[in-house]
Amino acid sequence: MVPTKQKEIHLANRPKGMPTNDDFEFVEQDIPTLEENQVLLRTLYLSVDPYMRGRMQDAKSYIAPFQLHKAIVGGGIAEVVESRSEKFKQGDIVTGSLKWAEYSRMSDQKVRKIDPASAPVTTHLGILGMTGLTAYFGLLDIGKPQPGETVVVSGAAGAVGSAVGQIAKIKGTRVVGIAGSDEKIAFLKEELGFDEAVNYKKETFAEDLANAVPNGVDVYFDNVGGPVTDEVFKLLNTNARIPLCGAISSYNKEEDLGPRLQSYMIKTSALMKGFTVGNYAADFENGSKQLAAWLQEGKLKYEETIVEGFDKTPDAFLDLFKGTNIGKLLVKVADPEYAKL
Amino acid sequence: MVPTKQKEIHLANRPKGMPTNDDFEFVEQDIPTLEENQVLLRTLYLSVDPYMRGRMQDAKSYIAPFQLHKAIVGGGIAEVVESRSEKFKQGDIVTGSLKWAEYSRMSDQKVRKIDPASAPVTTHLGILGMTGLTAYFGLLDIGKPQPGETVVVSGAAGAVGSAVGQIAKIKGTRVVGIAGSDEKIAFLKEELGFDEAVNYKKETFAEDLANAVPNGVDVYFDNVGGPVTDEVFKLLNTNARIPLCGAISSYNKEEDLGPRLQSYMIKTSALMKGFTVGNYAADFENGSKQLAAWLQEGKLKYEETIVEGFDKTPDAFLDLFKGTNIGKLLVKVADPEYAKL
Numbered sequence: 190m191v192p193t194k195q196k197e198i199h200l201a202n203r204p205k206g207m208p209t210n211d212d213f214e215f216v217e218q219d220i221p222t223l224e225e226n227q228v229l230l231r232t233l234y235l236s237v238d239p240y241m242r243g244r245m246q247d248a249k250s251y252i253a254p255f256q257l258h259k260a261i262v263g264g265g266i267a268e269v270v271e272s273r274s275e276k277f278k279q280g281d282i283v284t285g286s287l288k289w290a291e292y293s294r295m296s297d298q299k300v301r302k303i304d305p306a307s308a309p310v311t312t313h314l315g316i317l318g319m320t321g322l323t324a325y326f327g328l329l330d331i332g333k334p335q336p337g338e339t340v341v342v343s344g345a346a347g348a349v350g351s352a353v354g355q356i357a358k359i360k361g362t363r364v365v366g367i368a369g370s371d372e373k374i375a376f377l378k379e380e381l382g383f384d385e386a387v388n389y390k391k392e393t394f395a396e397d398l399a400n401a402v403p404n405g406v407d408v409y410f411d412n413v414g415g416p417v418t419d420e421v422f423k424l425l426n427t428n429a430r431i432p433l434c435g436a437i438s439s440y441n442k443e444e445d446l447g448p449r450l451q452s453y454m455i456k457t458s459a460l461m462k463g464f465t466v467g468n469y470a471a472d473f474e475n476g477s478k479q480l481a482a483w484l485q486e487g488k489l490k491y492e493e494t495i496v497e498g499f500d501k502t503p504d505a506f507l508d509l510f511k512g513t514n515i516g517k518l519l520v521k522v523a524d525p526e527y528a529k530l
Numbered sequence: 531m532v533p534t535k536q537k538e539i540h541l542a543n544r545p546k547g548m549p550t551n552d553d554f555e556f557v558e559q560d561i562p563t564l565e566e567n568q569v570l571l572r573t574l575y576l577s578v579d580p581y582m583r584g585r586m587q588d589a590k591s592y593i594a595p596f597q598l599h600k601a602i603v604g605g606g607i608a609e610v611v612e613s614r615s616e617k618f619k620q621g622d623i624v625t626g627s628l629k630w631a632e633y634s635r636m637s638d639q640k641v642r643k644i645d646p647a648s649a650p651v652t653t654h655l656g657i658l659g660m661t662g663l664t665a666y667f668g669l670l671d672i673g674k675p676q677p678g679e680t681v682v683v684s685g686a687a688g689a690v691g692s693a694v695g696q697i698a699k700i701k702g703t704r705v706v707g708i709a710g711s712d713e714k715i716a717f718l719k720e721e722l723g724f725d726e727a728v729n730y731k732k733e734t735f736a737e738d739l740a741n742a743v744p745n746g747v748d749v750y751f752d753n754v755g756g757p758v759t760d761e762v763f764k765l766l767n768t769n770a771r772i773p774l775c776g777a778i779s780s781y782n783k784e785e786d787l788g789p790r791l792q793s794y795m796i797k798t799s800a801l802m803k804g805f806t807v808g809n810y811a812a813d814f815e816n817g818s819k820q821l822a823a824w825l826q827e828g829k830l831k832y833e834e835t836i837v838e839g840f841d842k843t844p845d846a847f848l849d850l851f852k853g854t855n856i857g858k859l860l861v862k863v864a865d866p867e868y869a870k871l
Binding site: 249427436446451465 | 584590591592752755759774775776777780785786787788789790792794795796797798799800801802805806809
């Protein structure tokens, strides 16, 4: 039964530097009644992702900023608990851009049904969702890895990075991951089949990285920016390609100075391209099919870190910047009431 | 008549920071005798170019470093004064990579004949040579300017930059040049037909630049790097393209720190690619023909700054970094003995 009140999480302040719990506010709201062609959703899982930090600033970007004192919005999985749409019935599982809320009312145009029998529903927030597609398109369209080349990926134990490395292996390259703990290094090499993995927190990082890429770097898939990236640039081969996916090391800095990297790119005729997964929307279906096929064939593995409880959503988001999680970081909000997962 | 002795200019030290006259040494040498398939060349003009600063360092790059206590080598125009080659006769005018020397002996495979009747010989070191081809291929292959877009070029009054802006105008774009003196600004707007030109040495540079690109920046052809580039990045449009040709602002710095620019590229899905003209060697002939056609049609203009006297070659090179010259900077070494220019 649907209650009459629910909680939402709103953006209380635009954070300066590292966000804190004070930047979020929990607000009690009435659960809205439905209009024609709308569904009422009970949130099951919420995705927390580094790019959301950017939306907390009031700055021009590829996606509009979050509004102050309005609900934060991100990827989620939900169950349809009431429907005034012909497209959905009670108990359907859907995914889409959801409010950080226990319940939400949405147009039936804004969510997509998923089949809980074909793969665990959480994969639609990870390896089969935006995360996997980000890895897939950035690596293949910009990185264009060729068999025998060396691919380096930073943030390698994260959701996108771990998919990038595995897809690069499928494409026949030598894959080197960069991550920040011995546990992550072991995960990359032993669980995901990376050829090498290097811990950027060690004093010997620059040397370790150089040793891990005896033939230089042909593709650098960058999730982090900052000093890690500075070291990779010294090792670029001629005609290197750099898909620029994220720069998590700088998201919480008001000012971020580093050595200018253009000279490395001139010397090597390197190509660097920023991208967001939305650039490839027209090809999502093909990408998702390929990822699902690799998943079924056992060529792609994924790891999830699931935090329990809606109230922990801000904490889970803040954890992203601590570098402790492995794989996709999710919040489990509720079990479904009608469906069986 | 060929003398028996001549002067060469050698690299005396690998400069740290800004080069000085002490980094060059003048060495007297015997003029070598010819072997089969060689020509003896009397140097007429030498080109001084910013990229040569890179060759003075002992660092891996797209081109081998100059050797210490050996002659510096760069683009030049010469007259054949003796020939043991069937391909060349006395009085032919040729271009190629020449020693900084009054005379040099070269294989007939390493120089190319030019026709002094079709265009002034110095254009083969500038608008019809590597300079023009650098502008042509970097702008068109990487920048891909579309009619109505805004193209910004830094180092705009230099040899490459002034060609870039004019080619961008031919392609129907709005062209904004960045340069460092009021004289250069006037040259760009009044002589070369740039839509706007902005002086980066003014305190109001950031504001002036923003005002000059009301529709943002679609293509940024970068010759300079550094703080000028930092301001341009703030104005990039979605899907901006950045041909990365040079970074003259950093060539004489041991360390060059600046704000990390990757976040701008992620937000705009921008593409940046380093290049050197040699990447396009297979297409030089087509490029040269197009440039020559535009020159004859009066669509391309060029400016030269010619320094007189072989002994002034190091000074001319050092002048490149003072930002005073307009257009292509050349040294006139001698008049021809047999040919008429």
